Amino acid sequence: MVLKKKNIKNVAFFLDRDGVINHEIGYINSWKKIKFYKNTFKALRLIQKSGYKIIIVTNQSIIARKIAKKKEIQNLHYKFIDFFEKKNIKINKIYFCPHHPKFNKNCNCRKPKNGMILKAKKKFNIDLKKSWMIGDKSSDIKVGKVSGLKTVLVKTGYGGLDKNYKVKPDYVFENLYKAITKIIKI
Ligand SMILES: [Mg+2]
Ligand SMILES: [Zn+2]
Structure with a gap:
């Protein structure tokens, strides 16, 4: 039987x-405040090479707190995607949550x-069971769990x-690059 293309699901790394x-x-x-970890590009290239999509999911209550406008964060993310594209890395999408229950909505x-x-x-059309969530906070791990993703805590940032x-x-790994090199062999 030939699988119809629409029946083939994608896999992703949610970061x-x-x-x-x-x-x-x-x-x-602002873009000026973004400082990448040393091996971020290597890590994302590895993800790309292995056929997983790269999807960023980020809480940005900075908008709810009125420290930045939604447009500023959108522009920052366009710049982000552009910057990676110039390094031959395709970020499929950046999703951000502009809310916070204390400041605007639940x-x-x-x-x-x-x-x-x-x-x-x-x-x-992502197959969540075969996909991964990687984060540095307990909320990242929890969202991975409730979504049926495999979860990885990295020791960078808040480190859990x-x-x-x-x-x-x-799983727990030192950083994103270490995580990806290990996971790709799993
Ligand atoms: Mg974080
Ligand atoms: Zn939200």
């Missing part, structure tokens, strides 16, 4: 942004809620020390 791809330095409202996209993951699943949610990741 948190701050503390995973670039340094966690608090609220980032949404269903702020991690650990999985609105962003479900949006991506629908858009890219936020303790907001009691969750146990499937």
Whole structure:
């Protein structure tokens, strides 16, 4: 039987942004404040080579807190995607949650809620069971768990020390690059 193309599902790496791809330095409202980890590009190239999609999911309550406008964060992400494209890395999509329950609304996209993951699943026809979530905070691990993704905590950024949610990741690695090199062999 020949599988119809629409029946073939995609696999993805869902990545948190701050503390995973670039340094966690608090609220980032401009490109100048983005500083990438040394092996980020190598890591993303490896993901790309292995056929997984690269989807970033990031909580940006900086908008709810009125430290940045939604447009500024969107522009920052266009720049982000452009920058990686020039290094021959395709980031398939960056989803961000602009909300915070204390400042604007109780949404269903702020991690650990999985609105962003479900949006991506629908858009890219992602097989969540064969996909991964990598993050530095307990909310990243929790959103991975509730979405049926395999979960990885990296020791960069918060390194899981936020303790907001009691969750146990499937794997713990030093950083994104180490995680990807190991996972690709699993
Ligand atoms: Mg983070
Ligand atoms: Zn939201």
